[in-house]
Amino acid sequence: MSSVAMQIFNGISLGSVLLLVAMGLAITFGLMRVINMAHGDLIMIGAYVTYLMQVIFVQYIPEQFFDWYFILAIPVAFIIVAGIGMLLEFTVIRHLYGRPLDSLLATFGAGLILQQLIRTIFGAPNVGVQSPSFLQGSLEIFGLYLPFSRLFMIGLVIVCLGGLFIYLYRTRQGRRVRAVMQNREMATCMGISSRKVDSLTFAMGAGFAGVAGCTLTLIGPIGPTIGLNYIVDAFMVVVVGGVGALTGTVIGALGIGVFNTFFEYWTNASMGKVLIFALIIAFLQWRPSGLFSMKTRSLD
């Protein structure tokens, strides 16, 4: 019983990482129909920003404040990666609207450049980031040991999700985003600058990738290709969840996270991946456009 509960907890924590990664993807894909393969590399940069913060704290800040580096790294990673995302949108992606397959290839190329950049600066081997002391240890509840780092991750995802929800559904700017998502031409006619919406939304999606990168440093060492491990799973979340509603992304991420953990628990890591792939194909037989899809009468 307790092992099942533990697996569910692990599944949720994996799902929350996936959700953090997929959130940005779902927004940019839903809004601009752009597949951002560089998203994984933005995650990687977020992780390296955290590493850099740690190095700066070790060098310049008195030791008793060391733990604060991680708290500070989260907003810093968000801002830096959002800035890089904005640059990426301006230089590459805005040329590729309406060409989703091309956007996939071009952003993959951009991702390669980012990877090599990081490799040149920090070197090819993985680097380790030390978790802050308040995230070490675990919470004991009903005989289960839940690591603080995982709980923190789940908490952070809930905060990010809440922030995104308020932004999209309770602010003027968020309303513009939803309007462009639903009907770009009509929104433009109503005086919304779709260029501005695109740029800001893309930057925000990238920012979430940066935060995701931060949390990955709690899981293990980081390297220039760490993004690749998560990006494909995150895309599967978008495929399963459908675009157009955050709920789909949440359910998709948690579903894939939990099923993945259980399959790996019952069989092994590689068979788990095979089973989850088969499950997704089977799921798509039932719901070809994902859990929640935007209802529209337009074709092509």
Place this chain on the structure above:
Amino acid sequence: MSYLYSKKTLVILGFVILLVMPFVLAPFNLNLLGRFLAYAILALGIGVLWGYAGILSLGHGIFFGFGAYAMAMYLTLQSGGIPDFMGWNGITELPWFWAIFSNPIVAIVLAIAVPMLFAGILGYFTFRNRITGVYFTILTQALVIVVTTLIISQQQYTGGTNGITGFDTIFGYSLNSVTTQQMIYWTTVIFLGLVFLICYKLVNSRFGKVLIAIRDGENRTRFLGYNTSVYQVIVYSFSAGVAGLAGMLFVLQVGIITPSMMGIVPSIEMVLWVAIGGRGTLIGPVIGALITNGASTWFSQTYPDAWLFFIGLVFVLVVVFMPKGIMGIIATIQARRRAKKYGKDRKEETKLYNSSSI
């Protein structure tokens, strides 16, 4: 005179040049060229799938890989006994799915038939539900991850990350002799010619026209009464079979196959060859594969660090600014020259896709 410049003549000329290469090049360079030609066969398959049917598969690495593994298994079994890595993992008896590959004909047939069958099944379950475009692309990418992790984890049967290598003979002839290598090279060239011819016939047939129609307007084609998913499944399966063939020829000349040669990054690079050469053409993928791999070999030896920067930049620039690749540039130049001669409106010729077929 103009016949001399026609594309058909140039293709035949290129083919003849490739045929006489063994008399010109040193064995090392010939081997390199043969490798690139195997890639060119693969690129042709992707070119038909993506350039004509508009289906982007980022999973062709695994079909290529399956062909390569099938051939590698046959070559390993030729040397007799069970492979070393099985011995290290305590397996003493050859499993049945290895044993069937000891027959060369079975190995060759399976190398092509299994990718076709697999692609057919996957294609049926996706295209049937109208899962196309980016959704399909993402699924193929996930497939690559699934298959490569499976191969790596089952190392007692597959050799794991080290893959399969150490072949000596094929059909009883030594693989290291210059004559055998020349024979393999010629086989590759002939298969390249055959695949080119088949693709040419395919895209210029009625079937090919429907593919182009699906690429340019899937729903419209469906409303005209065509069952588009049947066409998509067939072309996907065909392209997977071509990839399997290319994999077989590849492993004969390289002598090793590992999961990292068929992973996510190689699979995307395969698509890049087509993009660089020019999609929507058949010469384009061949030229793209040859030029990109040639440049890659030279560049990564001379400036190993700058290579990824370079290839990344090429990716972005080609896709964003010259979506028709090298063939597109040539077509533009030709159109300009023709416009000068006849005063024809050259804008007509520079649409994103033109369906001139070679």
